[in-house]
Amino acid sequence: MAHPAGKPTLVMGARGSVGRHVLDELIARGVAVRASARRPEPGQFPEGVDVYAADLTDPASLAPAFDGVEQVFLYANHQGVQDVVKAAQSAGVRRIVLMSSGSVIHPTSQGNPITEEHRLVEQAFAAASGLTVVPLRPLVLATNTLGWAYPIKANGTVPLYQPDAITAPIHERDVAAVAVAALTGDDATTGLLTGPARMSQRDQVATIGAAIGKNVTVTALNRDDARTRFSRFMPAEQAGAVLSFLDDAAAGNSPMTGTVEQILGRPALSFDIWAIDHAAHFVGSD
Ligand SMILES: NC(=O)c1ccc[n+]([C@@H]2O[C@H](COP(=O)([O-])OP(=O)(O)OC[C@H]3O[C@@H](n4cnc5c(N)ncnc54)[C@H](OP(=O)(O)O)[C@@H]3O)[C@@H](O)[C@H]2O)c1
Structure with a gap:
């Protein structure tokens, strides 16, 4: 596969249910991409995609994956999130599309540990100067x-x-399509999905x-x-x-x-x- 021009978008967790669709849809749109997993193995990613071993809880693994990247799709992981923020800032990442959770904005889910861990990650990125975070909030x-x-x-x-x-x-294909909308400039993707x-x-x-x-x-x-x-x-x-x-x-x-339909223009x-x-x-x- 020829590499499309432009700074690549990094899809972290590109073997995940949502992450894999994000990667495939970006490739289909001709967006330059790079993929990561904690322990990538040959044959798990589309041919020609640059693959990195990167773990959100291992800051040393993030610098190579983030280098030269302005946009990242990643999964919310509250352990060590401040180190992820620092690594993203140092590398010049500008936009994080975060796989978060609708529980953060669902009124009757407040206070439980799953909700609060996702909120903590959203807040850590939102507070970081130079970074725009776009949380995805499927329920x-x-x-x-x-x-x-x-x-x-x-x-x-x-x-x-x-x-x-x-x-x-x-x-998960709809969550990924909303992620791609967010990665390609739509900021209005943070509603309950x-x-x-x-x-x-x-x-x-x-x-x-x-x-x-x-x-x-x-x-x-x-x-x-x-x-x-x-x-x-x-x-x-x-x-x-x-x-x-x-x-x-x-x-x-x-x-x-109706958030998905509003964003994607299809049911x-x-x-x-x-x-x-x-x-x-x-x-x-x-
Ligand atoms: N279940 C629900 O109803 C629900 C509702 C709202 C939100 N959510 C959110 O959605 C997530 C599940 O999405 P999914 O179905 O696409 O997940 P999935 O298929 O289980 O994939 C999870 C991905 O997260 C990556 N990951 C995990 N720990 C990591 C780490 N330390 N560093 C880097 N990557 C890491 C994994 O990468 P590797 O390939 O390296 O393993 C994997 O690709 C949940 O964890 C939750 O945050 C779930």
């Missing part, structure tokens, strides 16, 4: 439901806390079932059992935050917004499309 990523792949494949039933909790999950429709978790399970041609059922979990399950994958306080988020969604407080992608795009994750055996 519920559709990719959360990839956690249902194992039980769907194993026995066709998904254990769920608050199966009737209603959310508006967003396709959601999918185009509110659906119960139960209906999301059924939508995945329809995409793979399988009758998938739901088993309701009580709060204690759900806490035990979530705590296997995340610290206890984060598990508590997820349970509270689901309680809130069950009470009808997880909204749908946000539906969960039906997401399920079809990811059907392969939900079939076969592990």
